[in-house]
Amino acid sequence: MDSLRFHAVKKISLNPTHQEGEYAERVTSIFNENVFTLETARNYLSDEAFKSLVTSAKGGKKVDRNMGNQIALGMKAWAESKNVTHYTHWFQPLTGLSAEKHDSFFTLKSDGTAIEEFEGNALIQQEPDASSFPSGGLRATFEARGYTAWDPSSPAFIMETAEGKTLCIPTIFVAYTGESLDTKTPLLKALNALDKSAVDVCQYFDKNISKVNATLGWEQEYFVIDSGIANARPDIQLTGRTLIGHAPAKGQQLDDHYFGAIPERVYAFMRDYEKESYKLGIPLRTRHNEVAPAQFECAPIFEETNLAVDHNTLLMDIMSRVAKKHNLTVLFHEKPFAGVNGSGKHNNWSLSTDTGINLLAPGKTPKTNLMFLTFFVNAIKAVHDYAGLLRASIASAGNEYRLGANEAPPAVMSIFIGKYLTKVLNQIEKRVGDDFDEQDEALLKLDIHKGIPELMLDNTDRNRTSPFAFTGNKFEYRAVGSSANCAIPMTVLNTAMAETLKNFKLEVDALIETGEKKEVAIMQTIQKYIVESKSVLFEGDGYSSNWEKEALKRGLENIKSTPHSLDAFVSEKAEHLFLSNNIFTKTELEARHEIMLESYIKKIQIEARVLGDLVTTIIIPGAIKYQNNLLTNIKLLKETGFPVQAYKAQIEIVEKISEHINIISENVTSMIEARKKANDIDDIRQTAIEYYENVKEKHFRKIRYHADKLELIVDDSFWALPKYRELLFMR
Numbered sequence: 001m002d003s004l005r006f007h008a009v010k011k012i013s014l015n016p017t018h019q020e021g022e023y024a025e026r027v028t029s030i031f032n033e034n035v036f037t038l039e040t041a042r043n044y045l046s047d048e049a050f051k052s053l054v055t056s057a058k059g060g061k062k063v064d065r066n067m068g069n070q071i072a073l074g075m076k077a078w079a080e081s082k083n084v085t086h087y088t089h090w091f092q093p094l095t096g097l098s099a100e101k102h103d104s105f106f107t108l109k110s111d112g113t114a115i116e117e118f119e120g121n122a123l124i125q126q127e128p129d130a131s132s133f134p135s136g137g138l139r140a141t142f143e144a145r146g147y148t149a150w151d152p153s154s155p156a157f158i159m160e161t162a163e164g165k166t167l168c169i170p171t172i173f174v175a176y177t178g179e180s181l182d183t184k185t186p187l188l189k190a191l192n193a194l195d196k197s198a199v200d201v202c203q204y205f206d207k208n209i210s211k212v213n214a215t216l217g218w219e220q221e222y223f224v225i226d227s228g229i230a231n232a233r234p235d236i237q238l239t240g241r242t243l244i245g246h247a248p249a250k251g252q253q254l255d256d257h258y259f260g261a262i263p264e265r266v267y268a269f270m271r272d273y274e275k276e277s278y279k280l281g282i283p284l285r286t287r288h289n290e291v292a293p294a295q296f297e298c299a300p301i302f303e304e305t306n307l308a309v310d311h312n313t314l315l316m317d318i319m320s321r322v323a324k325k326h327n328l329t330v331l332f333h334e335k336p337f338a339g340v341n342g343s344g345k346h347n348n349w350s351l352s353t354d355t356g357i358n359l360l361a362p363g364k365t366p367k368t369n370l371m372f373l374t375f376f377v378n379a380i381k382a383v384h385d386y387a388g389l390l391r392a393s394i395a396s397a398g399n400e401y402r403l404g405a406n407e408a409p410p411a412v413m414s415i416f417i418g419k420y421l422t423k424v425l426n427q428i429e430k431r432v433g434d435d436f437d438e439q440d441e442a443l444l445k446l447d448i449h450k451g452i453p454e455l456m457l458d459n460t461d462r463n464r465t466s467p468f469a470f471t472g473n474k475f476e477y478r479a480v481g482s483s484a485n486c487a488i489p490m491t492v493l494n495t496a497m498a499e500t501l502k503n504f505k506l507e508v509d510a511l512i513e514t515g516e517k518k519e520v521a522i523m524q525t526i527q528k529y530i531v532e533s534k535s536v537l538f539e540g541d542g543y544s545s546n547w548e549k550e551a552l553k554r555g556l557e558n559i560k561s562t563p564h565s566l567d568a569f570v571s572e573k574a575e576h577l578f579l580s581n582n583i584f585t586k587t588e589l590e591a592r593h594e595i596m597l598e599s600y601i602k603k604i605q606i607e608a609r610v611l612g613d614l615v616t617t618i619i620i621p622g623a624i625k626y627q628n629n630l631l632t633n634i635k636l637l638k639e640t641g642f643p644v645q646a647y648k649a650q651i652e653i654v655e656k657i658s659e660h661i662n663i664i665s666e667n668v669t670s671m672i673e674a675r676k677k678a679n680d681i682d683d684i685r686q687t688a689i690e691y692y693e694n695v696k697e698k699h700f701r702k703i704r705y706h707a708d709k710l711e712l713i714v715d716d717s718f719w720a721l722p723k724y725r726e727l728l729f730m731r
Contacts, residue, residue, distance in 0.1 A: 003720040008228030012730050027278050034082070034158040035281040036075055044074035056152040060192070063152055068120025075156060076105065076118035079167040084158055087118060089126045089148040090168040092183045093133040094595050096485045098313050099173075101128055102166055123169060124150050134598070136591025138179050145176035151184065154310045157280050161321065170310055179588050183487035184306070186583050190494040191305060193581040197501035198351060198359070198375075204508070204518060205371040211354040214494050216308035217474075219299040220315065221290055221343035221482050223331040224266050226731055229722045230329040234618075235610050239603070240333035240483075241398070243611045243700070244619070246708040247339040248725040251293065258291045265326060265731050266296065273315075273322040274298075280318070282311040292340035293728040302348070305494070309486045312345070316483075328731075332483040335401035337724065338704075342402035343482035347489060350474035351375060351497075361473035370522060377425070377526045377533075378500045379475060380415055383468055384533035386496040386577065387413035388557055388568035390468075391479075393492040395565040395596070397603035399481035403560070409467035409479045411565075412551045412558045414538040416466035422539060428523070429530045465542030495583050504529070562600050563688035569593045597688045601678075604691045608675055611700065612668045615707050618720050620661050623710050626718040627657045653713060660706040660713075667706075671699040 032040075038057065042050055049070035055061045079087070088100040105116040126148045133146075154170035173182035180186055191214055198212035230236045235243040252258075262270065270287050277284050283301040290297045303311065316332060323330045335342040351359040357368075359375040383390060391413050403411045417425075467479035480489050504525060511521035535554040540547060551558055559565040568574055570593045578584040584592070630650045637647045644651075678690035711719060 004232035005229070005720055005722045005726070008226065008232050008722065009726055009730065011228050012226055030275065031278045031283075032281040033279040034160070035279075036078055036156040037281070038155075040078060041071075041074065044078050046070060049074065053152060057155070058153075060153070063124055063150060065120065065124060068124050070120075072118050072120045072123040075123065075167065076116070079158060079165075080105070080116065082158055082165060084165040084167050086164070087122070087167040087169065089128070089150075089171040090159075091128075091148050091171045091173040092310075092313060092485060092487065093173055093181060094136075094183065094592070095134060096183075096483070096599075098317060099128070099133070100166070100168065101126075126171075128173070133173075133181060134595040135175070135181055136594035136598075138175050138177070138181065138587070138591045146173060146181060147176070148173050151188070151306075153188075153304075154307050155281070157314075159280075160276070179585065179591070183485050183491070184309070186588075187306060187309060187487040187491045187494075189583045190491045190498065190581070193498035193583065194351075194494045194501075197498040197505070200505050201374060201378075201501050202353060202359075202371070204374075204522060205368070206353075206355065206357075209353045209355050209357070212359070213352050213354075214305045214490070214497075215302045215350050215352050215474075216305040216486065216490060217300060217302040217348040218308060218312050218486055219286075219297055219344075219346040219348070220312065221295060221297045221345065222319065223292070223294050223333075223336050223343065224269065224296060224323065224328050224731070225294055225331065225727050227324070227327045227329045229726055229730060232720075232722050233727070235607075235614060236329070236331070236336070238610050239607050240331055241336040241401075242338070242724075242727070243607060244614060244704050244707040244711075244721070245338065245724050245727070246711040248723070248728065250725075251728075252291055252340050255291070257289050257293045257295070260289045262287070262289060262296075263731055265328070269323060269326045269328055270296075270298070272325065273319045276318045276322060277311075277315055280311075280314055282315055284315075290341065290343075292337070294731070295341060295343065302350070305349075305486075305490055309490065312486050334396070334398035334481040334483060337728065340728075344402070344478060345480045345482045345484055345486065347477040347480050347486055347493075348471070348474050349477055349490070349493060358473055360470075360475065370519065373428075373526055374504070374522060375501075376421075376470075377529045378504055379497060380417075380536065381504075381529045381533045382493070382496040382500040383413060383415055384536040385500065386492065386573070387536065388559075388565075388571070389492050389496065389574055389577070390477075390489070391557065391559060392565045392568040393489040394479045394481060394484065395562040396481055396484065397562060397600050397607075398483055399479075400560070400562050402481060403479065409465055410542045410547070410558070411560045412542070412548065412556050413467055413479075413536065414542065414551070414556065415475075415536050416469040416539060417537060418470065419539065421470065422537065425530050425534070425537075428527050429534070431523075431527060466538070467542070491583065495577060495581050498581055499577055561689070561692045563597060563685060563692050566593055566596050566600075566688075567685075569596070594684055597684050601684070601688050601691050604696050605675065607700070608671055608691075608695050611703060612671060614721070615664050615703060616668060619707050619710060620664065622718045622720055623657050623661055623714050626714045627654055629715070630654050630657075656713060657710065660710050663706045664703055664710075667699050667703045671695060671703070674698065 038054060041053055045053065049067050052064045052067035053071055056063050086102040086104050088102045090098060090100050093099050105118050106114065107117045108114055128146055128148055148171040151170045151172055156167060156169045159166050159168050172180070172185040172188070174180050174185060194214055195212050199209060202209040202212060233242065235241065274284050283303065284298055285301050286299040288297055300311065319330045332343065353359065359371065362372045363369050391411065403409065467477070469476045469478060477489060477493065480486065507525045508521045511524060512518055516524070535556065538547065548558055569589055574589060575586055578589060579586065630653055634647045634650050674694040678687050678695060681687045681690060711723065
């Protein structure tokens with residue numbers, strides 16, 4: 001009874017932590033408190049410097065280096081008013097996380113005088129080591145130079161850590177040779193490409209529209225468990241998930257956790273991380289219990305995509321740090337516990353204009369409804385044409401465990417739009433030739449069924465099994481994993497939409513040149529796109545085996561393995577899409593493909609090592625100790641003269657334990673050999689496939705199955721690892 005498991009359980013039982021932090025009465029009193037917003041900048045900058053900053057932040061113009069010193073001085077003055085001593089370029093390398101290197105404002109003049117200094121050059125550009133981050137061969141150890149460059153569209157902020165404060169400047173990260181080494185650079189390029197294509201199409205409907213922003217509202221799911229219990233699980237410490245563990249008698253089958261009362265300790269944690277988030281301008285609005293026990297969710301108000309991505313990355317860091325104050329551990333892994341729901345990061349995506357129009361919200365006039373139909377159908381076409389790339393954009397070792405299991409969408413990319421919109425598209429599809437007329441008010445009002453005067457918001461049901469669902473005025477990209485950086489799927493989606501809209505305009509213009517009226521040309525092209533992409537529309541249960549068969553008939557891919565799905569990034573289609581829109585070079589695409597494969601290999605390799613260690617050094621020894629106790633008991637009963645029938649059950653248990661131990665041991669040995677074989681392969685793609693097929697798929701489940709069977713047999717006092725009932729229900 002002296003294991004970490006029992007110490008942790010005892011500590012929770014005797015002294016549960018309910019640490020309540022201070023909290024402002026009104027969010028508005030602390031919101032953006034630690035952000036160098038334009039409103040704040042106005043108080044610290046000259047008119048000239050302020051106008052330069054606004055032009056860069058809102059107009060997308062390059063930073064005026066002549067104004068750099070003035071902006072840096074104002075930013076420093078603001079930061080020092082809040083007792084900040086250091087600054088850093090905050091960027092998002094291809095690790096999927098954020099990175100920072102802190103420098104002090106303190107420096108020495110040539111005569112030895114100590115001063116506080118922050119110049120424009122330090123604000124605009126720095127040189128971190130580019131060889132120590134994933135680069136896919138773009139950088140080597142002896143080629144270390146890389147550059148971070150200020151992104152003024154995402155405001156600087158102050159991060160409070162322990163007793164220190166650091167001024168963080170959001171930046172892009174590129175190699176000395178110019179290739180992007182981060183997730184932000186391609187995202188910004190994708191957003192620019194979408195803006196241009198979308199504005200060009202908007203001109204058909206409203207000449208006043210000069211900018212289109214992609215907006216994002218993510219829903220962050222996560223698990224929260226006690227730190228003491230988490231620390232007693234080496235698999236959670238090193239992989240973020242449980243590699244073994246038998247399902248508890250009670251899991252989520254009673255549906256009693258979802259939207260239930262938030263546990264007090266978790267509630268205190270939520271209030272604290274929300275407070276820190278509000279200070280950094282993260283507009284959190286929703287919090288609730290999710291379906292699985294110990295699972296929760298938070299969601300913000302929609303923001304421009306680049307800022308939303310930065311805020312989500314910041315939030316995950318804040319949550320992890322704040323959780324420690326409450327002796328809690330946050331798990332962002334997509335499938336930390338078998339048999340219950342995994343966690344996603346649903347990306348709610350839409351398009352908004354600088355005139356205040358949501359392009360994916362139906363309007364009240366024929367003109368606005370035609371605009372809605374245009375962007376709605378183009379989104380469907382984009383998903384249809386680039387389904388493989390969208391699948392690849394959410395591929396990871398963690399999401400591989402989640403897709404298609406316990407309310408997670410399947411690996412097949414499909415779109416749910418609801419019964420009414422399906423009927424609308426069917427009616428448009430059936431029209432032929434000159435049926436389209438600009439005077440056809442009924443069609444343009446979407447009043448196909450006479451009792452319905454106009455299309456209303458929330459006209460669809462919700463389909464939790466769909467990876468990409470229309471939910472009234474936006475699309476919800478549900479397949480994104482909870483630990484993912486939103487920038488990757490958003491880069492692919494926005495680039496695909498940009499390309500589709502660009503082609504749409506070419507086709508419409510071609511029809512107009514033949515003499516067709518604009519509205520007729522638009523409707524005919526919409527009809528064409530519906531016909532070409534309708535195979536991706538699916539209204540049913542994505543979990544059913546029938547859907548997999550139906551998807552195959554429709555020609556939709558169902559790629560369940562990460563290594564195979566990543567092939568899409570180096571396909572001819574990907575090369576054309578990204579190069580023609582100036583998002584990636586061919587070299588950058590190949591580098592990212594290699595980085596993602598390498599990440600997959602390393603994560604499965606780590607899991608394999610941890611799994612082998614767990615069962616060899618903890619599970620099997622504990623089982624043998626219990627087995628020895630049973631053998632001692634059998635021996636005593638036998639020596640005392642009891643008949644065999646009296647200890648028959650003990651003998652059977654001993655035999656079962658031996659059987660499970662032998663199978664585990666054989667599979668661990670086989671798994672090690674499979675790992676060695678995979679490591680000897682020169683081709684990184686083939687190595688990743690080998691890890692998927694012969695390390696993970698062939699061994700993980702079998703080892704886990706027999707380890708979990710031992711958990712049901714071995715005396716609880718000999719089981720050193722916290723069980724699911726403790727992980728999921730003790731807080």
